[in-house]
Amino acid sequence: MSQPAIALQSVVKEFPLRRGTAVRALDRFDLQIADGEFVAVLGPSGCGKSTVLRLVAGLDTPSEGTVTIEGARPADLVRGHRLGVAFQEHALLPWASARANVELPWKVAGRPVDTARVDELLELVGLTGFADARPRQLSGGMRQRVAIARALALTPDVLLLDEPFGALDAVTRRRMNLELARIWAEERITTLLVTHDVDEAVLLADRVVVMTGRPGRVRHTESIDFPRPRRTEVTRDPAFHEIVDRLTRLLDESDEPGHSDAAA
Amino acid sequence: MTLAEESERIVRARAAAPVRRPAPRTGGVVRRVVSRYWTIAVLLVGWQLWASLNGYNRIVVPQPGEVVADVVGNSGAYLPDLLATLGMSAAGLLTGMAAGVALAVAVWTSPLVSGMTTPIALIMRSVPVVAMIPVLARVFGYGWQTVLVITTIVSFFPAFVFVAARLRDAPRSTSDVFAVLGASRVTVLRRLLLPHAVPGLLVAFRLTAPSAVLAAMLAEYLMGGRGLGVLFAQSVSFYQPERAWGTALVATVVSVACFVGARAVERRGLARMT
Ligand SMILES: Nc1ncnc2c1ncn2[C@@H]1O[C@H](COP(=O)(O)OP(=O)(O)OP(=O)(O)O)[C@@H](O)[C@H]1O
Ligand SMILES: [Mg+2]
Numbered sequence: 001m002s003q004p005a006i007a008l009q010s011v012v013k014e015f016p017l018r019r020g021t022a023v024r025a026l027d028r029f030d031l032q033i034a035d036g037e038f039v040a041v042l043g044p045s046g047c048g049k050s051t052v053l054r055l056v057a058g059l060d061t062p063s064e065g066t067v068t069i070e071g072a073r074p075a076d077l078v079r080g081h082r083l084g085v086a087f088q089e090h091a092l093l094p095w096a097s098a099r100a101n102v103e104l105p106w107k108v109a110g111r112p113v114d115t116a117r118v119d120e121l122l123e124l125v126g127l128t129g130f131a132d133a134r135p136r137q138l139s140g141g142m143r144q145r146v147a148i149a150r151a152l153a154l155t156p157d158v159l160l161l162d163e164p165f166g167a168l169d170a171v172t173r174r175r176m177n178l179e180l181a182r183i184w185a186e187e188r189i190t191t192l193l194v195t196h197d198v199d200e201a202v203l204l205a206d207r208v209v210v211m212t213g214r215p216g217r218v219r220h221t222e223s224i225d226f227p228r229p230r231r232t233e234v235t236r237d238p239a240f241h242e243i244v245d246r247l248t249r250l251l252d253e254s255d256e257p258g259h260s261d262a263a264a
Numbered sequence: 265m266t267l268a269e270e271s272e273r274i275v276r277a278r279a280a281a282p283v284r285r286p287a288p289r290t291g292g293v294v295r296r297v298v299s300r301y302w303t304i305a306v307l308l309v310g311w312q313l314w315a316s317l318n319g320y321n322r323i324v325v326p327q328p329g330e331v332v333a334d335v336v337g338n339s340g341a342y343l344p345d346l347l348a349t350l351g352m353s354a355a356g357l358l359t360g361m362a363a364g365v366a367l368a369v370a371v372w373t374s375p376l377v378s379g380m381t382t383p384i385a386l387i388m389r390s391v392p393v394v395a396m397i398p399v400l401a402r403v404f405g406y407g408w409q410t411v412l413v414i415t416t417i418v419s420f421f422p423a424f425v426f427v428a429a430r431l432r433d434a435p436r437s438t439s440d441v442f443a444v445l446g447a448s449r450v451t452v453l454r455r456l457l458l459p460h461a462v463p464g465l466l467v468a469f470r471l472t473a474p475s476a477v478l479a480a481m482l483a484e485y486l487m488g489g490r491g492l493g494v495l496f497a498q499s500v501s502f503y504q505p506e507r508a509w510g511t512a513l514v515a516t517v518v519s520v521a522c523f524v525g526a527r528a529v530e531r532r533g534l535a536r537m538t
Contacts, residue, residue, distance in 0.1 A: 057444045078446045085444045091437040095459050095537045107455065108445045136538070150441075160444070 003071055004032040005190040006056060006158065011065035013051050025051045027215035028065070038184060038191040040201035040208045042247060044255040048216030049194040053162045056192060057085055069158060077157065081109040084151035084159045084189075088166040090143040092135040098122065098146045099131040105153040121149040124183055141165075141172045148180065152187060159191040165200070177203050178232055185229035198247050202240060203230060210250045220250050326505045331513060334506040341507070342495065342514055349484065349491040350518070352408065353476045356415020360476070361468065363416065364423025368461070369453070372431045389421045393479055397486050411483040411491070418479040419472045426464035434460050462537045466530040473526035474519045481515055492518075 013026040025048040033039045043049050054060040055067050058074030069077050077083050084105075092101045102121055106113040122128050125145035135143050144164055151159055164180075165173045177200050184191065184204065195201050201208045202224055210220040222243060226234050234240055308328050315325045322330070335342060367385075371378040397414060404410040434457055442452050484493025492515050499507035 054440075057440075059440055059443055078444060081446045083444050083446075085441060087437045087440065089435070089437040091435065091441045093438070093456070093459070095462075104455070105445050108442065108447045108451050 005035040005037070005070060006031070006033040006192065007066075007068050008032075008052070008055065008062075009066050009068075011052075011055065011062045011067060013048065013055065013060065014063045024215040026055075026062075027217050029217055031209060031218065033190060033192060036188050036190055038193070038204060038206045040193045040195060040205035041211060042195060042198060042201050042208055042251060043211030043216060044213050044251060045196060047211045047214050047254070049196070049211065050162055051216070053160050053192060053194045056158070057083060057160050081105065081111075081154055082157040084154070084156035086144070086147045086151045086161050086164040088163040090135065090140075090147040092143055092146055092150075094135050097132045097134055098127055098138065098142075101135070101146050102149045102153055104150060109154065117153070121152060124152075124186070125149045126179070140168055141176055144168065144176060145179070148183070152183070152189070155187070156189060159189045161191065161193040163195050163197075164193075165197075166195070173197070173200070174235075178230075180204060181228070181230045196251075198244050198251065199235070202243050202247065203234060208247060210247055210254065212254050219254055220247075222247060323503060323505050326509050330506050331509045335510040335513060338507075342492075342510065345490060345492050345495040345511075346514060346518070348408075349477065349480050349493070352411045352480045352484075352491060353415055353473075353522075356412050356480065357419045357469075357472060357476045359412075360416040360419025361423040361465065361472070364420045364425075364468070365427050365461075365465065367420075368424050368428035368431055369458075371428055372453070372457070385421065385424060388417070389425075393418060394482065397483055401487050406487045407489050410487060411480055411489065414483045415476045415480045419476050422468035422471045423465060426468040427461045430461035430464035431457050459537065463534055466533040466537075470523070470526040470530045473522045477515075477519055477522050 008029055008031045010028040010030060011026055012024065012028060014022040014024050016022050029048070029052065031039070031041075031052070041049050041052060051060065055062055056069065056074060058078045067074060069083075074083070093104065096104070099118060099122065102118050103113045119128070122131055125148060127142060127145055127149070130138060130142060135146070138146065144167075148161075148164060151161070165176045168176060181204055193201070193204060205224055208222045208224060209218055210222070211217065212219045224243065226237070226240070311325075311328050314320075315327050318325075367381060371381060393414060396417065397410075400413055401410050404413050438456060439452070442456055447455070480491060481493040481496070484491035485497050486493070488494055488497070492511055496508055496511040496515075499505075499511060
């Protein structure tokens with residue numbers, strides 16, 4: 001691996017609270033993501049997963065340590081409109097159609113909208129027939145798919161996903177996971193996915209990083225080698241379940257307070 | 265932020281309200297009209313009974329029939345003043361709401377502007393319009409200019425307050441998306457904050473439209489010139505009770521119509537924007 005696409009080096013993030021105290025969300029957090037790699041970050045609630053993603057997105061700055069994307073600061077990538085994000089809340093514009101929402105990145109960047117690409121994206125997420133529907137007329141899963149199409153719009157160098165399916169029911173979530181796996185197999189963008197769903201992480205990622213409880217550090221890293229494109233058969237593979245079980249156990253232990261280091 | 269919460273609450277409640285009911289059958293229409301507007305009939309009958317049972321002189325309380333006859337029969341006497349009042353209200357509503365939006369944007373742009381204007385806005389808002397009219401009349405003269413200034417002032421504050429609140433409380437995740445897409449402040453304002461503020465403006469419009477008409481009439485009544493307020497003042501001093509009561513009737517109908525119209529606009533707008 002030459003230069004990693006994304007590198008976080010001994011990152012500390014503290015949020016100031018009242019009266020001079022601070023909460024330490026991340027403590028010397030290290031993570032490197034290679035070009036074209038899909039990394040999922042797993043961790044118990046409140047361990048700092050979203051903080052990691054916000055640091056990479058340039059929405060926050062680290063208290064200590066460095067965050068670089070392609071050797072530059074995240075803000076530089078943002079300025080070049082080369083980042084795509086999707087959050088747990090779809091964050092779509094309620095007054096705009098699905099198509100207009102997908103077109104937003106071009107408009108924000110001041111570029112002419114690539115209509116062919118918009119059509120292609122809507123087809124990719126299976127919403128060709130719903131291009132003119134507004135978010136309130138779409139189901140939760142459809143809205144998330146629009147959000148993902150929007151994140152992919154400008155073929156970003158880096159895709160950041162913060163529990164994009166967190167608000168969905170289990171069945172829809174699984175279906176969306178499989179769809180994302182299919183979409184990703186076509187686009188192969190360097191991706192950082194933050195989630196607390198172990199199945200989702202194992203199904204989608206090349207590498208899964210398990211974090212400790214707060215303050216978050218890397219506890220364990222697991223390479224996932226199932227061939228792509230991954231379909232629903234993968235989830236029936238005993239090896240899949242073995243990995244899921246192991247990571248779930250790690251996650252349960254992470255959740256217990258006072259636990260610090262990994263044996264694995 | 266209580267104002268933001270308040271406007272958010274109103275917007276939510278409005279957005280949740282049904283936009284259109286299925287078209288009812290004719291029998292349904294009659295029943296709906298009766299069930300909604302029976303109070304008006306009761307009022308008219310009560311008025312009639314009150315006037316005739318007490319044997320009031322027609323100078324004190326004219327009978328509803330006479331008043332309605334005057335409005336319908338001499339509508340030419342009302343129309344120019346009605347149009348003048350409506351024109352003043354609409355013009356004031358437009359300039360006031362535009363100024364409110366402009367100042368809300370200015371306040372959003374810079375904390376300095378916010379520090380300067382917000383206290384002034386609050387002071388002016390707590391002074392009742394009636395108290396302002398004599399002062400403003402001194403400054404702007406006893407004429408239509410002052411009426412316009414007053415309707416503008418009345419229309420200004422709700423727009424300013426509700427739009428400013430909405431500009432400050434765009435959903436965080438959407439703002440984050442704009443930030444990550446590399447949006448400039450102008451783009452955020454244009455593509456996110458202003459559309460997001462439209463529901464606030466619609467709430468302000470519903471609250472303001474009837475009061476703008478009332479403020480126009482009040483100002484006309486106190487200062488003269490033209491309009492329903494003047495018509496009322498004149499018919500009182502010339503002992504034309506039917507005309508005076510007729511003016512009040514027209515004013516009431518206009519206010520109610522403004523309220524109903526503004527509410528319909530608000531509903532449609534909210535359905536479109538949320
Ligand atoms: N803006 C902030 N101000 C203060 N504290 C914050 C802020 N953002 C996050 N924190 C704190 O940092 C810690 C990590 O938060 P973060 O949102 O990254 O957790 P998470 O792993 O994403 O949790 P979840 O799975 O519930 O989304 C939490 O304890 C939270 O209280
Ligand atoms: Mg989170």
